[in-house]
Amino acid sequence: MSTLDQVLETALKLPQEQQAILIKILQKRHYESRRSEIAEDAQTALSNFDAGHFQAQSAEDVIAELRQFLDEPEI
Numbered sequence: 001m002s003t004l005d006q007v008l009e010t011a012l013k014l015p016q017e018q019q020a021i022l023i024k025i026l027q028k029r030h031y032e033s034r035r036s037e038i039a040e041d042a043q044t045a046l047s048n049f050d051a052g053h054f055q056a057q058s059a060e061d062v063i064a065e066l067r068q069f070l071d072e073p074e075i
Helices: 004-012 016-050 059-071
Strands: none
Touching: 004 016
């Protein structure tokens, strides 16, 4: 398996145009992967909500709870 240093060394040997293409490909794949993660998290949250693990709250209550959490000192 290649280490990050080996991959970078190989990538830097590519012509500039191919390096730019590689960067675009990596960014696109990273975005697609992150989008899939977010979709899975959202589906899990919806399933948990439907199962009754969460209760509906008003936006004001959620904001107040978040503010309270942010104001608590870190341990």
